[in-house]
Amino acid sequence: MTAIPSSLSPLAALRRLYRQPLIAGGVLLAYVALALLLLLNLDRRDVWFPQYTMLVFPLIVFAPFLVLESPLPTLAKGLSLALLLGVAVPLIGIYDSTYLELMIQISIFSALALGLNIVVGFAGLLDLGYIAFFAVGAYIWAVFTSVADTIFRTGFEFAPLTIGGNTLIAGFNVAPMAVAGTGLITVGSITLPLHAFYLFIFFGVLLAAVAGILLGLPVLRLRGDYLAIVTLGFGEIIRVLFNNLGEPGNITNGAQGLHGVMQPGSAFLIDPVNGIAGVMGVTLRTPAPVASQMLFYFLAIGIVGLIILLAQRLDNSPIGRAWTAIREDEVAAIAMGVPLVRMKLLAFATGAACAGAVGVLYAAKQTFVSPESFSLLQSINILAMVIVGGMGGIKGALLGASIVTLLNLHVLTNFALQINALRNIDYVIPAGSLFLTLALVTALVLYIIWRSTRSIYDAGQQLRSRLTGSVITLVLAGLLATRIVDFHIADWPSQLTPDKYQRFVFGILLVLMMLFRPEGLLPSARRKLELHREETVHEAEDIPDLDQRKTDDDFAAGR
Amino acid sequence: MTSLLDVNGLTKTFGGLVAVNNVTIQIQARSISAIIGPNGAGKTTLFNLLTGIYQPDKGSVVFAGKGLVGLRPDQVNAAGMTRTFQSIRLFHNMTVLENVMVGMHARLRVSLLQTLFRPPAFGRQEAHVRQRASELLRFVGLGGRGDEISRNLPYGDQRRIELARALAGDPKLILLDEPTAGMNPNESETAMNLFRRVRDDLGVTVVLIEHDMKVVMGISEHISVLDYGEKIAEGTPAEIRSNQRVIEAYLGRRAASEHPPLPAS
């Protein structure tokens, strides 16, 4: 007997319906209208506000992906996206500027994920120090415009370097260069208006690209885990460098970081923002910060848009094909005329450039930059975004960045706020709903056990695994069930609020991803193939892998 | 007649093992030559030396008047010498057409600015690449299968893709490493015809490593024999067939595997 055709499953039927442009358009419209309606009616004073916002705001964030996955004609998609990102989001942002902040963060991380995706997803070069390029971008703006007492503001006197009476390096003075807080940037004898910010985005791109090449050069012959370790080291070196450049000449203000970093002028947005707020019936007590957030929001999505274009064009070109070839088989690629060195450096440089651009933006938006923001954890964070979304795909990187950022900055934070709010009113969860939750969680765990043991071929072993897993789960659930009583939220230990185990939730998410969807949520077609191939890999034995040839000294000397 | 490829005194050692020992070979332009020898004779290593995958310890490689020693593999490819691999090394998850397109890389203008700003020249080049790749696929008998994922094609067709990919760089000379390995006599016959067409229609000089004596004797105009890294004989198929050292090298090896190893003389 044949299995039930997949078209009969309700999910597939829904998908089929969504493939009709008219229906999809209607669904989208209803979806966005509902999300907006819900969001604009939230009241911060409501005890349940954190829970509502936690659930409702992601609807808005995911709307663009629904548009992208819809069968609408390209023009309609473009228009919908423009309306969503150019009108709906700013309106929401004026209503409540925390949403604008979230959108900026999502955009910044999207840019980073897209850039890292070029290196890891396209060219297959695992980079664990990617955040360093973000730091380079951030510092180049911060160093020149911070109010901290760096040598650029105070000037600096280098003492002559003498050893045994011989002067090796004569002393010299550096005159004060940057005058912060004046609305002008002074570098040496050149005075730039604050609009130079936009020029600095460009500098950030250049400098990060150069840093990318500097990283690329020593790791050209490394692959896989070796590459990961060296890039990890590189990321740490950059961070430690910024940490230590506070002495003897104070360039980065060391671990204290650079505060009072200048922002590009956004006064021209105050009137429009106030106007729109008036129409919406919202009064803004302080319109200036909203205007500045609005500017950063549009800059950020502009940069993301440019990076998407960049990534698409690269992917769809001889360069993109060469990268894929390198990822698939380095030896074959180089034998077919692909210049490995050039192509790898290009991947590192373009990937880094994306981070550099958005780094400048980040420094200005935060008005504060310190080495702490550029830790290894952040690099891993961005890598996780790429993995969750689906390596090698552009939409995937965007979705990964959105999900992980939402989770970190919105969902878990609001969950914690909700618990606090309920603690204060001594809210009691009735035992009935706890039972229900327990039943649901148990069912979910059983399902996961069932699914994750599918790949065990030995029928007996599969049965044993499933039985033990299920029995343990059910016993635990049963034990818990006997303890369930009406629960006072106030009894929940404050050490256990959800935002404190961000990493834990995150880790679980990654583990589940790798178990059920290793190719990511929106994988590129090719990645999917790579991960789901039946094992007919042709192992080449006539040429050892390039990294094994490290021992071959002539190769080491040659390149 | 001047030769297209001039290999002189090429030597390569791996630790104590002399894999290629003082090998001198000339390849005439527009010829089909074979390199034969027992397993482990150093044939593949010779190809790796020629294409820049390995650097020789000694010796010179002059190709179309240009010294190749010290060049990287991609530079060798750009100079007009290309190859296939003993164990197929396709870009398995790329489409058949994309595989061939990658083979043209060295002949393309690859510029970041052009890629990003897409002037008309970029579009023209991409169209040309696509068209040329399809032509080559038709040439090797895979016309119309360009959009398939190369991993999904049967073994024999994968060898064809590899050939088309190598030909995409407009080479003067192509090195084929055991191109008919694993084929049945029928398939070998078709493959031989294809190699002849590579030479006759495209004007590409062909050098192949082969174990199948039917193929070797049927197609090559010139044969070089390697044994323990050394060239022990060369000549026309008729000369090689009757060469005593060659017979010994093949038979001797077989005899050695049947009896306890003899002390080296």
Ligand SMILES: Nc1ncnc2c1ncn2[C@@H]1O[C@H](COP(=O)(O)OP(=O)(O)OP(=O)(O)O)[C@@H](O)[C@H]1O
């Ligand atoms: N990278 C390497 N390191 C060490 N030894 C090697 C290396 N490459 C090849 N060899 C050795 O060199 C010798 C020649 O190998 P090669 O692959 O060139 O033989 P071949 O003539 O192609 O044999 P076959 O007909 O089996 O393909 C073998 O003994 C092999 O083990």
Ligand SMILES: [Mg+2]
């Ligand atoms: Mg071989």
